[in-house]
Amino acid sequence: MSQHDLSMHEPFKKPVSVPHTPQGISLLIDRLKNMECLTGERPQVILESTGNYSKPISCILQEAGYSVIVLNPIHTHQQKRRSIRKVKTDPVDAKRIAELFYMQNFKAQKPINPAIAELRVLCRHYDGINSLYIESQLRFQSVLDLLFPYYSNVFSTLCGDSSLHLLAAFPTPESVLAAAKEDVLALLKAEYQRKGWVENIYNKLLAAARASLPYKVSQQSNIRVLREYIGILMTHKAQLADIRAQIVAAAKEISVYSLLRTIPGVGEITAAVILAEIEDVNRFSVDHQLTAYAGLDASVFESGKFKSSRNKISKRGSAYLRKALFQAAKAAIRTTKKGPVNPLLQSYYLKKVSAGKPKMVALVATANKLLRIIYGMWRKNEPFKLT
Numbered sequence: 001m002s003q004h005d006l007s008m009h010e011p012f013k014k015p016v017s018v019p020h021t022p023q024g025i026s027l028l029i030d031r032l033k034n035m036e037c038l039t040g041e042r043p044q045v046i047l048e049s050t051g052n053y054s055k056p057i058s059c060i061l062q063e064a065g066y067s068v069i070v071l072n073p074i075h076t077h078q079q080k081r082r083s084i085r086k087v088k089t090d091p092v093d094a095k096r097i098a099e100l101f102y103m104q105n106f107k108a109q110k111p112i113n114p115a116i117a118e119l120r121v122l123c124r125h126y127d128g129i130n131s132l133y134i135e136s137q138l139r140f141q142s143v144l145d146l147l148f149p150y151y152s153n154v155f156s157t158l159c160g161d162s163s164l165h166l167l168a169a170f171p172t173p174e175s176v177l178a179a180a181k182e183d184v185l186a187l188l189k190a191e192y193q194r195k196g197w198v199e200n201i202y203n204k205l206l207a208a209a210r211a212s213l214p215y216k217v218s219q220q221s222n223i224r225v226l227r228e229y230i231g232i233l234m235t236h237k238a239q240l241a242d243i244r245a246q247i248v249a250a251a252k253e254i255s256v257y258s259l260l261r262t263i264p265g266v267g268e269i270t271a272a273v274i275l276a277e278i279e280d281v282n283r284f285s286v287d288h289q290l291t292a293y294a295g296l297d298a299s300v301f302e303s304g305k306f307k308s309s310r311n312k313i314s315k316r317g318s319a320y321l322r323k324a325l326f327q328a329a330k331a332a333i334r335t336t337k338k339g340p341v342n343p344l345l346q347s348y349y350l351k352k353v354s355a356g357k358p359k360m361v362a363l364v365a366t367a368n369k370l371l372r373i374i375y376g377m378w379r380k381n382e383p384f385k386l387t
Contacts, residue, residue, distance in 0.1 A: 012039075015094055025057060029064050042066065044108065046101045048073055048093075058109065067108040071097060112279065119250045120276035124320060126243045126269065133236035140229040146215040147172055147222050150208035154201060159233055162188060166205075168230045171223050173209035247272045260374065262383035264342040265332030270324045274374065277321035281378040290375050293317040294325060296368045313364060322367075329367040344386050345370060 012035065018024045036042050045061050046069045047054055058068045137159055144151055148171065155163040166187050170176045176184070181202065188198045215222075251257040251272040260271040284290040291297050295317040315322070332342035333349045340346040348369050352362035377384060 025060055062111050069106045070109050116279050122247045123273045123276045129239050136232050143222055143226045148212055150212045154204045154208050164230050171226050173212040176209040266328045270328045273324040277318045287372050287375040294321045325367040329370055
């Protein structure tokens, strides 16, 4: 073993604690400069990804001109498990991270494109608000079922603006039956609809009111809760519309977005999420790496001569990217009056189903196929082709 090999296993200096403050990072950079003077080489910085906590550090060090390698906690956890003794201290963890770096060929993290960073924040915020919107819809429906059981039969879109405005004014069967027809129609006529729609809705509303058997215990409190949920739903809808407009405007400034939109089944938001999460397809030297990043690669379970044939996807990597791919795959395999949304992906999906694959397994395979198509399109800078 050479002297160089021995030095790799010994700390250059004693470990020090660096506060997560501007002053602490400044001291760290001074220490790195000192190390560069002593060794004649600019040191690389290797750290474990700790979500939002590590992002500012990584960004500041990159701006200072240092190569930063961010390790996935999965890798560092595996390194910890190799140790016989269960020891966890900051100096020990730092040494394990260093040893892991020397054992494997990790690439330095590239600074993120500011436009992509902005888009990613907007897309993830949209997903968060949309999750709240869906949860609010379920809670709203639960209260509505007590107050006005058959109301959900009146509108095709229960949480549409017309429905919510009407329900805010007349939240119970009794209030509908007691209301003057012109008062109800005035709310419905506030929005443009096809001829005969207003009268049809009014008749459905009366039928629902007569057929409903409401729960009248704590009715006034439930009416208040219902109206508050209506306000929450209206607020979420306005937020989603506003964020969606910002996302589309920001995404259109990035050339790859228009490329992704050529894929039938990939909508405005889905394309933006895919773009924001992948960032740059050239980060992945082969499509299998991108598949793993999306968490669509199969987990492997083998022991001795046993080899499982029913392996689930790993679900590691970007959950946002994986969700967007599933949504796009589901949209692509649909059939409309004009035919399949995406004949290529629908054919692939049906082939898997006809081969005996469960529908969810076939959908996962289709999402995987879509990701490989995206990889090829992006690398070649070519629009989607059905052939």
